[in-house]
Amino acid sequence: MRYQVIARRWRPKTFGEVVGQPHVVETLMNAIQKGRVAHAYLFSGPRGVGKTSVARILAKALNCLDGPTPYPCCRCGPCLEIAQGTFIDVLEMDAASNRGIEEVRGLRENVRYAPAQGRYKVYIIDEVHMLTEAAFNALLKTLEEPPAHVVFIMATTEAKRIPTTILSRCQHFHFRPLPSGEVKRLLAKIAEAEGLDMDEEALDLLARASGGSLRDGEMLLEQVVTSAQGRVSRDQVAQLLGLVEWEVVEETYKAILEGHDLRVLKLFQEQVVGRGFDVYGFLEELAGTARARFLEALGKGEEAFRHQTLLDLVLRLMERVRRHPLPEVLTEMELVRLASLSHLVPLDELVRRLEALEVSEGPGVSPPQKKERPGGRPRPSPSRREEDQDLARRLRDAASQEQPSLTPILDKCKIYLEDGYMVLESRYKLGTFERARLEDEATLDFFRRFLKGMGEEARVKLKDNGERVWEEEEEEAEGDSILEDPRVQRAMVLFRGRVRKAKTQKEG
Ligand SMILES: [Zn+2]
Structure with missing residues (x-):
């Protein structure tokens, strides 16, 4: 027969x-x-x-x-x-x-x-x-x-x-698409009847790849039967499906979580694109990993928010990749962005922080010494707030004209004038690329021209979510007495910074 x-x-x-x-x-x-x-x-x-x-x-x-x-x-x-x-x-x-x-x-x-x-x-x-x-x-x-x-x-x-x-x-x-669990159950049954020894992960992968179609799953299993020798591992199936190895997916996920954007980039370029793997398939695997971690964390009663957020973002990216003319470039860019979001903060925490900012300071900083002063510092006058809002709005307008790629980064920053500085304070830790973009000469030049146009004699200060402060340097130092200035001392405490060069500013 x-x-x-x-x-x-x-x-x-x-x-x-x-x-x-x-x-x-x-x-x-x-x-x-x-x-x-x-x-x-x-x-x-x-x-x-x-x-x-x-x-x-x-x-x-x-x-x-x-x-x-x-x-x-x-x-x-x-x-x-x-x-x-x-x-x-x-x-x-x-x-x-x-x-x-x-x-x-x-x-x-x-x-x-x-x-x-x-x-x-x-x-x-x-x-x-x-x-x-x-x-x-x-x-x-x-x-x-x-x-x-x-x-x-x-x-x-x-x-x-x-x-x-x-x-x-x-x-x-x-007729409904079959749940992946159902496809897996059936494929396991068929594999057993066909005398095929398959790893649990290999079956998982097949079931996922079938996308709810039992016939597709069976056709994939057919290929496995034809090529299998001995126990079928997840990587064998991955190879058959043209999917990148598990370790690459896991490593990428880990690098994203840890915020190593350059590592993420390298893995993607060398291990996925460089070896001719399908970008969408890779993202599917990445989403699978995020989902597994999310469920695992939930099961253990651990904090699952980061996995959930990453899963959500990867799924959205998959949607866009399908329609995008340059899926590799889009994915590259977005993966780096995901890594820069690694310090994702749970929403309630975010809300709490925002509320704390509302009640404490006004534009800028929550000073560590806040509690020492009963009653807290006076809220800034409305005019000051409005001025800052106006400044931020104008800066964004100017950027969208001259430096459009800067606007998404500016959107993540609070912008205000303080002690002779225009401060750009990011709401969370910036990624390497974002930081580099903010600090590069062309950007600073743009800020300087903007400030000049506004008639402000301010320098630029970048604050990266309290972790790192960068400020524009003066050309020359004019003595150390400036260090005794209470404003400078306060600034040093607030920004956890140090004075590298100091210059007395002319009055007025
Ligand atoms: Zn009959």
């Missing part, structure tokens, strides 16, 4: 064997039981979830010698012939290759004749959305006055493309 592929051999033969579509199966079985079979059905849903299999089972149920029965015997002549596709009263048509009016006309002619052997003539039209308009119109005429002995079963992956005139004459069943 000829070798039959797994998908074929494991195709469900009875309603009981159909997986993941209980709502469809139960309704159909009830209808057969009660003799209330419709004249036309539309099965819609993603590919490889059992639409044609169910159509054939329904054809058997109607034509089985024991039938009509929800439990076709699978042994009688009609049952066997339907399974082989040779039964004269069950006609399968693929609308993807026979789109035209001729076929539908032929079908209309044919419909009028009583079944030759069976009880019902069953027409299974696959990919029915592919029919031409004329063909649909011809089909509609048949559906309007169907002979009692005819059942139409139309299957489609795109129900939206079916004319409403047709839809209104069909019983419509929505």
Whole structure:
């Protein structure tokens, strides 16, 4: 006997064997039981979830010698012939290759004749959305006055493309994509029956790669069977699927969490792009890792926010990568950004910090010595606040004109004037690239010109979420007495900085 592929051999033969579509199966079985079979059905849903299999089972149920029965015997002549596709009263048509009016006309002619052997003539039209308009119109005429002995079963992956005139004459069943856990369970069962020894992770990966389509999963398993020697590992399956190794994914995830943006970049460029791996597949794996970590953390009652946020961001990135003309460049950029978000703060913490800022200072800093002064420092006068807001707004406007790539970084900063400085204070730790972008000469030059244009004699100071302070240097030092200035001392405490050069500013 000829070798039959797994998908074929494991195709469900009875309603009981159909997986993941209980709502469809139960309704159909009830209808057969009660003799209330419709004249036309539309099965819609993603590919490889059992639409044609169910159509054939329904054809058997109607034509089985024991039938009509929800439990076709699978042994009688009609049952066997339907399974082989040779039964004269069950006609399968693929609308993807026979789109035209001729076929539908032929079908209309044919419909009028009583079944030759069976009880019902069953027409299974696959990919029915592919029919031409004329063909649909011809089909509609048949559906309007169907002979009692005819059942139409139309299957489609795109129900939206079916004319409403047709839809209104069909019983419509929505087939669902299979949950990955269900696909995994079935693939494990098949693998075992095929004598295949597979790692749990290898099965996980196959199930995920099948994207809810059991048939895709079975076809992948077929490839594994063909190439496997000994126990099948996750990496073997990854290789087969053209996916990068587990370690690369894990290492990238770790580097993102730890904020090593350059390492992330290097891994992606060398291990993914450089070796010709599919970017989307890599991101899928990365999302899988984030999800696993998230669930793990939840399970242990640990803080899961960072994994959750990363998962969310990677999923969003996947969406964009699909449509982007340069997926590699986009991914590269976004992965670096993810790494720069590594110091992700839980939302409630963020809210708490923002509230603390609101009540304490005004523009700028929460000083460590705040509690020493009862009553706290006076809130800044509204005019001061407004001035700062105005400054920030103007700076952003100017940047969007002259330095557009700077604006997203500025959006992450509070901008205010303080003690002769225009301070840009980031709300969280900036990534290497963001910091470099802020500190480069062209940017500083832009800030200087901006300040000059505003008539401000201020220098520039960058504060990276309290961790690191950078300030524009003066050309020359003019003595150490400035260090005794209380404002300078306060600034040094606040910014955890030190004075490298000092210069007395002219009054006024
Ligand atoms: Zn039978």
